[in-house]
Amino acid sequence: MPGFAWEAAAAGSGFGSVAGLGVGLGLRPGLALGLDAGFEVRLDFGSAAPALFGRARELDLLERAAETAWRCGRLVPALISGDAGAGKTALAEVLAYRLGACGWTPAWGRSPEHEGASAGRPWSRVVAALTAVGVPEPAAVGGIEGSATTRFGAHRAAAAYVTGAAGRGPLLLVFDDLHRAGEETLALLTALVAEAVAGPVLLVGTYRASEVTPELTGLLAEFARADPTRVYAGALSEEATAELVRNTLMRDEDVEATAVRVIHRRSAGNPFFARELARLYESEGSAALAAVPTGARDVIRHRVARLPESARTVLRRAAVLGRDIDLDVLISALDDEELVLDA
Incomplete structure (x- = not known):
């Protein structure tokens, strides 16, 4: 899992107990109660908690879902959505950090961006993370990439494996970047929710x-039946953007208000773009904020390069029209309504 080493024990944390540690981190009280004294907190306090700004409500909703999973002893699904760069992964990382402090075991599976990776990679990474903390490996009953019959058996086995692992303590399973996930991973997640896994599991x-x-639309429809917790990582407020800028620049004092307003307006409250603009401001001053930061430019080029040529043609013409685009004007400029609507 990115950014974490789950090795320290609660006794060395300075809070004296798992429950005390959770309360000390400001976690919802229900998540810090009822945990057995034998639970190990696999959290490395040598590294600081991931920084998160303007997401208190979203984090609270996810912690409420975790509390439900703990109190009811069942799998609870949760979905975090948002634009690219909105901080979806960062939100999940902070959740993992905080739940880990209360004895939860996090396991992380990310859908790879590059083609050619195994379709079952996210699940294999989750299994590897659980195995690393002492959960026995699941029995080999066929992969999630085989025939329908094989997949059915594999899905049942996966549900039984998660149930067994949750019997050792509460689990946080994070499947990141589902917009890139293959059919096999999405079918597995659907099965885990449908199989009614027993034991405290928060599936994010x-x-x-x-x-x-x-x-993914099919998965979301299946998840809807289980009434998942839904969190949307929207645009940051100007106040939250100011906090992010100060953190990025490692400053205790306030950043120039005019610069913060420009960064918030140009980034539209997107944490990734705001962070890149803050670094540009730090290195080149306020005048440079009219430019596109190098990091943002690289990401945009990468994403645009993956689009079909027809979509790139529409984007190039739309860019000339400015920030707010009138669809009728764009269609008139390209003289091809179907091309614009398809893009």
Whole structure:
């Protein structure tokens, strides 16, 4: 899992107990109660908690879902959506940090961006993370990439494996970037929710709201039956953007108000773009805020390069029209309504 080493024990944390540690971190009280004294807190306090700004409400909703999973002893699904760069992964990381402090075991599976990776990679990474903390490996009953019959058996086995692992203590399973997930991973998640896994499990999936595939649409429909907790990572407020800028620049004092307003306006409250603009401001001053930061430019080029040529043609013309685009004007400029609507 990115950014974490789950090795320290609660006794060395300075809070004296798992419950005390959770309360000390400001976690919801229900999550810090009822845990057996034998639970190990696999949290490395040598590294600081991931920084998160303007997401208190979203984090509270996810912690409420975890509390429900703990108190009811069942799997509870949760979905984190938002635009690229909105901080979906960061939100899940902070959740993992805080739940880990209360004895939860996090396991992380990310859908790879590059083609050619195994379709079952996210699940294999989750299993590897659980195995690393002492959960026995699941019995080999076939992969999630085989025939329908094989997949059915594999899904039942996966549900039984998660139930067994949750019997050792509460689990946080994060499946990151579901907009890139293959059919096999999405079918597995559907099965885990449908199989009614016993034991405290919070199953979190993150995805880009603007890149929902037909396959992911099917998963979201199946998840809807289980009444998942839904969290949308929207634009940051100007106040939260100011906090992010100060953190990025490692400053205790306030950053120039005019610069913060420009960064918030140009980034539209997107944490990734705001962070890149803050670094540009730090290195080149306020005048440079009219430019596109190098990091943001690289990401945009990468994403645009993956689009079909027809979509790139529409984007190039739309860029000339400015920030707010009138669809009729764009269609008139390209003289091709179907091309614009398809893009």
